[in-house]
Amino acid sequence: MSKIIFYHNPRSRAAMVHWMLEECGADYELRPIDFEKGDHKSPEFLAINPMGKIPAVVVDGTVITETPAIIAWLADAYPAAKLAPPVGSPERGTWYRWLFFGGSCFEPALSDRMFNRPSPENAAALGWSSFEVVLTTLAKALDPGPYLLGEDFSAADLYIGSELNWAMMFGAPGLKDKPVFTAYVDRLTARPAYQRTLAP
Ligand SMILES: N[C@@H](CCC(=O)N[C@@H](CS)C(=O)NCC(=O)O)C(=O)O
Incomplete structure (x- = not known):
């Protein structure tokens, strides 16, 4: 596999993919997207993702968009990082459950609430x-936790934890007063791979 090309802006969902790339120890080239300059609506970027949205990665000429799809692909491409249960195991079903839950339940319900x-x-x-x-x-x-799969951190936590963290930053109600969520997000954002994404 050649270097993964990663279209990124830290103030976007691409932050989750950045964290995942770091967790995996992936070899990637970060291409910044400046929203103010409209990089994401340029003909060059629209040829990659006609949605004009990030994150997007390009792997050996293949485009992958949609945050959970990129995260799931990376988990399989870098098995040594142990961020996904084995294919066909019951735990893999739980893992898919929460990866799909983010985009299909959490995000639209949050949008209903915030807008x-x-x-x-x-x-x-x-x-x-x-x-x-x-x-x-x-x-x-997350009860009893500490992670969605129990004792083991996985890519599903990276995704759902990021969405919870994001909702907290937006001031969504019902989160900051619940230790189950605050302790979970604190635990996740203390990970070295996450911290590396914050470095200037
Ligand atoms: N379904 C996509 C959503 C991607 C998305 O909405 N990205 C936002 C940033 S968080 C974006 O690029 N917005 C720019 C625009 O639509 O103009 C995913 O899960 O990755």
């Missing part, structure tokens, strides 16, 4: 229920 979107008349028809139910579900998943 004051009206409560759906029929929450049963929506895939993500409410932010309150999402948080209750995650709190249960």
Whole structure:
């Protein structure tokens, strides 16, 4: 595999991929995306991701976008980092569960809450229920913890923990007063690989 090309801005979801690249010890080339200059809407970048969004990585000419997809791919590409349970194991199912939960439940429910979107008349028809139910579900998943898979940190924690941390920074309700979430985020952000991503 040649060097992974990574399109990045630290004030974006790409921060999760940066952390994952560091956890994996991956060989990557960071290409900064300046939102103010509109790098993400340039013809060159739109040829990579027509969504005009980051993160995106290019591996031997193949484009991968969508944060959990990149994270899952990296976990498999760097098995020595031990960030994913074996394919076919029940734990692998749990791991997928939380990787998919971020984009399909956590993010839309958080957006409903933060952008004051009206409560759906029929929450049963929506895939993500409410932010309150999402948080209750995650709190249960982290009991007893310390990680989503129990004793072992995995890429699912990196993703869900980052989303929780991000929601806390945005001031989403129901997080900062809950030790289950604050202790979890503190535990994750103390990891050396995460700390390396903060270095100037
Ligand atoms: N579904 C994508 C979302 C990516 C996304 O929305 N990225 C934002 C930054 S956090 C972005 O690039 N926004 C720029 C824009 O849409 O103009 C993922 O999970 O990676």
